[in-house]
Ligand SMILES: CC(C)(COP(=O)(O)OP(=O)(O)OC[C@H]1O[C@@H](n2cnc3c(N)ncnc32)[C@H](O)[C@@H]1OP(=O)(O)O)[C@@H](O)C(=O)NCCC(=O)NCCSC(=O)C[C@](C)(O)C(=O)O
């Protein structure tokens with residue numbers, strides 16, 4: 001471990017100064033696309049106006065014989081696209097793959113000035129982040145970049161989950177962590193065959209009533225991801241970085257996707273991945289607090305005055321702790337509204353009603 005005094009020192013001579021706080025920028029939908037797929041690449045100019053973050057994916061879902069094409073496609077897109085308010089991220093190949101090194105050696109000099117975040121898959125511990133941290137610093141120095149590229153880890157191995165706190169605090173570059181439910185399920189030997197979402201077999205059942213152990217017993221499906229998401233949220237919040245749900249693979253099931261995303265939102269996540277254009281609006285809707293909740297939060301803040309003591313509003317007790325929760329909602333709403341005029345209008349309207 002570096003000493004606390006050295007934590008914010010650049011890791012290479014001439015590399016940009018590390019950030020002291022992760023800037024909040026809307027990142028409700030991290031939209032994945034294959035930069036080597038001409039049909040998807042053609043949609044990028046349109047997507048930059050719809051998504052908060054475009055993620056040029058180089059890792060899983062890109063066939064082995066298309067890795068270079070995808071990387072070169074991302075360079076072209078990075079060079080030729082005006083991203084406006086949207087961010088450009090990439091998911092590099094995993095550190096044990098034959099492509100990881102070339103991903104960084106190619107992308108940083110070519111489009112490092114446009115690249116906001118590098119997603120590192122299958123992170124197992126702080127050592128993986130330290131490796132990327134030093135290499136990025138060297139490449140940034142060589143390319144003369146003026147701001148550091150941030151790093152986002154995917155939590156998709158059992159070892160990674162066991163080490164999530166040290167991963168979250170491994171570098172000032174750490175921007176956030178996403179759940180990677182598909183690889184994580186395999187790594188844990190879970191018996192699911194899906195990308196995220198629930199499973200009908202993971203349930204609790206009400207107690208038997210009388211002699212017949214089958215009669216009248218309700219079952220309730222449980223959330224397979226609750227433990228991991230909650231642990232990830234705590235690790236991120238404790239280290240001042242941002243948690244994300246990750247992907248929901250059943251593209252057709254827009255209802256189940258919305259529910260899974262909302263669970264993550266309520267637990268503290270700030271966004272999720274969209275794998276298909278149909279999931280973009282779900283993520284943007286779910287990860288923007290509702291106008292009614294924002295209006296309520298502002299009312300509590302107003303009526304709580306200096307934020308201490310108690311007041312009753314509509315029969316509900318408010319105190320120092322509820323006003324803090326309301327500030328979380330109201331501040332998020334302000335930050336999102338600053339970049340989303342439609343949302344700003346909806347929040348203003350709810351305030352008047
Ligand atoms: C699911 C797929 C195959 C369905 O693709 P499709 O072509 O069958 O769908 P479609 O409904 O027919 O597509 C309609 C149109 O939208 C386009 N399109 C479709 N998707 C996109 C997209 N994402 N971005 C931009 N455009 C897209 C598509 O090309 C088509 O264009 P067209 O109208 O001109 O013909 C396709 O959407 C896709 O490949 N999505 C990305 C998949 C991906 O990135 N997977 C990896 C992330 S999840 C993961 O890695 C797990 C994790 C974290 O690692 C772990 O849990 O372990």
Ligand SMILES: [Mg+2]
Pocket residue numbers: 060121156180182183
């Ligand atoms: Mg994966």
